[in-house]
Amino acid sequence: MLVTEKPTAAKKIAVALDDSKSPREVKKGRTSYFECKCGNDDLVVVYALGHLFELMQTEKGWTYPRLENEWVPKYEVDKKATNIKPIIALIKGLSKNIDMFVVATDYDIEGSLIGYLTLLYACKTDPSNAKRMRFSSLTESELRNAFDNLHELDFPLIESGQIRHEVDWLYGINMTRALTLAIKKAAGWFKIVSTGRVQGPALSFVAQREKEINLFLPLPYWMIQVVAYHNNKELELEYFKRHISTVSDGKSIVESLSDQTAIVDKINRRTVTQLPHPPFNLSSLQSEAYRHLGYKPSRTLDLAQSLYLNSAISYPRTSSEQLPDNLDLKAILIGLSSMKTYADMAVTILKGPLKPIQGKKTDPAHPAIHPTGEKPTKKLTPSEQKLYDLIVRRFFSVFGEPLVKDHLRADIIWENHKLYTRGLQIQKLGWAEYYGPFFKTEEKSLPDISEGDSIHLSSVKAEEKHTLPPARFNPASLLKLLERENLGTKSTRSRIVDSVRSRGYTIADRFELSTLGYALYETLDHYMSVMLSPEMTRQLEKEMEDIQQGKTDRDSVLAKARTNLLSILKEFKEKEEQIGEELVKGLQRYWKETEELGPCPKCGNGVLRIVQSPKTGKRFVGCSNYKEGVCDQTFPLPQKGTVTPLEKTCPYCDHQMIKVLSGRRTWETCINWTECPGRQEDLKALDERRSKQSKKDDGEDSS
Amino acid sequence: MSICPICGRDKQDKFCSYHQTAYDNVKEMYGQWKTAAGLSWEEYLHKISDIESTGRWIREVIEFIMQQDGL
Structure with a gap:
């Protein structure tokens, strides 16, 4: 029996190993398996659907600390995972007359763990007797080769995967419950506020960057901009000092250079060779x-x-x-x-x-x-x-020759002032020719000038500029930082990056910290900074890698993680009241900022709030006096993106303005946007975009 | 009164820790702006609040100062 990770992989493997390349798919209700003949072997290829087994708490009570767990079928933890039950039953049934088990899941930590748990709990066999197929692509030749050269199971890798799940479960379950129960005790609300051993540090990185941005005070500098003429052709020149620190220095440079004739002193050429980028990881x-x-x-x-x-x-x-x-x-x-x-x-x-x-x-x-x-x-x-x-x-x-480019610079002088004009010429595209649309550079020729030429500086200005704050994270830059800090694994990082947003800690894709994100960060930073610290997680990551390399074992790492967690939870319990109060205050601010849109224009004493229809699930703006039967004022809202109230009113209709963030797009409108006299053009454009998109979708469907 | 007059968080000195740092920054950086651009205190406050990249807490503190001083 070959245990694979997914139905697609099972089919690929069955086709690759079957002598006639046409394995028989045997349907069993909602699930299936493959039978194939490979030389003298009769093979049964079954599939999982990712993890078939998950960790579940064995002690009773939705409280903390809870340290004991066991692996159970996934449908016992996730009630929606009903498709798992027939798969486990099928594997269990087929495992009775098998003389050899082969794990053919993806060759990595998760794949190895999926195979191991399936052997142990579904096949009810001793995993130490099973074999492992190792492959890096699902091509026929590689799969055949992997089947002909079977390995033993990689137990350190499996243990490392197992403990990663156990530690993530321990920290995730206990820390999330601690935060949620602290709020419940303080205000009686049940609002799940989650964190985890990697999510905490990820939130901390975003919050620290947000603090830098919010505290940013720009400083001025001046840039000298020169428009010159040579043979009746306009040239833009840059001043050799890019930043002039005072307005008076800027003015004095402008006065010195205006209307002067400078000379081309030198034309420099610097050839740069750039090797191809390495293959992708x-x-x-x-x-x-x-x-x-x-x-x-x-x-x-x-x-x-x-x-x-x-x-x-x-x-x-x-x-x-x-x-x-x-x-x-x-x-x-x-x-x-x-x-x-x-x-x-x-x-x-x-x-x-x-x-x-x-x-x-x-x-x-x-x-x-x-x-x-x-x-x-x-x-x-x-x-x-x-x-x-x-x-x-x-x-x-990666097979291409180096890219060769020339950086050109003409130095133009007037007394002790130097000006530049630059150009870039590609001598040989090399590897960039293959990289095609993904190689971006702007070739720019140097103006037609020679050393000794005169250049008339006709317009010289000092333009005021300001320093800029650090950029917000985007999903790719946050993922890179997690990788650099050795937090999480290559398989889990992108999910963690997504979770920071999906939990409501940031707004849209720009990783702008939300009020809820602030509330959690501030509270933890004040009372339980260890829950935000990358140190603890980094240390755990190292120990898990050590298990993989046989330097330590699962039991000792798990015991240490439990002791550490217990001490965190003990400290948390002592500060539970203050933490709960802080989180409640933060949540109140969060709801006020994200849901309240100022006084109701109809009844005057109600508050406009973003509400969700329990029937349709659609959101709209309604008056807080609706429940009392006093006011029925409503406004429709865009259904996609995050809506944030703005502290201004519409210049056309005087209604409250909102900001909508959807994907990478941000726009501002008023809550009266469907009726607002100033927004009818926008509505028309929106209708056109929708109709275009729906035509495009129909086209894709029919193709 | 122990809450920040700007955001309602707990007060450290005049403001919460964020707005206090922002307030200190505004005062501290005035010297650099004065040397660079020769602005008066009032001109400086107006200028900073007009620049798009000015941080949110800086902007809020400036608004507060201007309201307090009737600028």
């Missing part, structure tokens, strides 16, 4: 996909996983930036040469020495992300197609 792929395609890291991971299951790319959860020697690069390129879009580039590369550039980072289990060269078995969605294109082009580019 998950983190660099997520970063580049965010930069060029606007995909959030979690979306990139989902799309990459789908491409992997489609045999189009290698396993994406890798840290490696290297393509090992045993990888058949020639076969991959030959495969890509059969695809119309990539044929020319693949053929050109095949003529060369096939020596890819390698990065520094490694991963013992998987190579860098690369295309398999196989045509995807299912048609790719437009988003998958774009990500696939990025991966293929990056793969091509």
Whole structure:
């Protein structure tokens, strides 16, 4: 019996191992398995759906501390996971007459744990007798090779995965309950306020950045801007000092240079050679996909996983930036040469020495992300197609020659003042030719001037500028910081980044801290800073890695984590009252800021609030006097994005203004937007956009 | 009265810790603005609150100062 991670993977593996390439799919109610013949072996290929078993508390009571747990079928913890029950029953039934079990899940911590738990609790077999298939892509040749060269189970890897779940469960459950119960005791409300051992530090990074931005006071400086003429052609020149610190210095430079004739003193050329970027690992792929395609890291991971299951790319959860020697690069390129879009580039590369550039980072289990060269078995969605294109082009580019560019600079002088004009010329595109749309640089030629030429400085101005605050995090930059701080794993980081937002701690994708985020951060920072500290988490991460390397064992790490947690919870209990009060105050501020939109214009003494219809789930603005039957004033709201009240009224209709943040888009409107005389053009444009989108969607559906 | 007159958080000195830091920043940075741009205190406050990149707490403190001083 081969235990796989997903139905798609099960089918791929069954097809690859079946002698006739057509395994029999046996349907059993809502689930199925595959039967195939491989030489003298009769194989049964079953699938999980990710984790079939989860941790559940064994002691009674929704309180803390709760330290005891056990692995149980997922449907016992998550009542919605009804599809898991028949799968476990099927595996259990089929396991009775099996003489060898093979774990064929993804070769990483989670995959190894899924296989181990399935063997232990569904197959009811001793995992130490089972074998392991190790593969980095779902191509036929690699799967065959993995089946012909089976390994023992990697128990340190499994233990490391197991303890990661146990520690995350201990900290997540207990800390979240502590916060939630503190609020309940202080105000009698039941509002889940969650945190975790990585989520706490992630929130802390966002909050500290927000503090810097909120406390930012810009300083002035002046930039000298010069418009000059040479042979009747206009030139823009820059002053050699980019920042002039006082207005008087700026004025004096302007006075000295205005209407003077400067001389071209020197034309400098600096040639720069740039090697290709290394092959993608998950983190660099997520970063580049965010930069060029606007995909959030979690979306990139989902799309990459789908491409992997489609045999189009290698396993994406890798840290490696290297393509090992045993990888058949020639076969991959030959495969890509059969695809119309990539044929020319693949053929050109095949003529060369096939020596890819390698990065520094490694991963013992998987190579860098690369295309398999196989045509995807299912048609790719437009988003998958774009990500696939990025991966293929990056793969091509690692075989490319260096990019050569010339930085040009003309130095123009007048007395002791120096001015520059710059240009950039690409001498040889090299690898950038393969990277195509993902390589961005602006070539700019130097004006047609020679050393000794005279340049007339016709307009000289000192423009006031101001220093800028640090940028807010975006999903990609927060993920990078977590990676740099060694918090979480390559598989969990994107989920943690998403959770900071989905819990309401930040507003939209801009990672602007919400009032709720402030409330939690401030309270923890004041009373329980250890729950925000990256130190504790980093130490735990290290110990979990040590288990993987056999340097320590699960029991001692778990015992230490429990002792540490108990001391945190003891301290929390002592401060529970103050923490509860602080959180309640913060929540009140949060609700006031996010839900209240000022006095009702109809009844005068009610307050306008954002409410959600219990029937339709749609949100709208209603008056607080509605329940008393006094006022029925309502206003419709946009259904997508985060709505924040603004401290201003509409210049056209005098109603309250709001800010809507949806994805990367922000706009301001008034609550009376559907009736407001000043917003009819906007409404028309919105209708047009919607109709265009719906036509596009219909087109996609029919194709 | 022990709450910040700007945001309602607990007061440290004149304001909560955030607005107090913002207030100290506003006072401290005036010297640099005065040298660089030759502005009076009042001009400085108006200028800072007009700049888009000025932080939220700085802006709130300035608004408070201007209201208090009737500027």
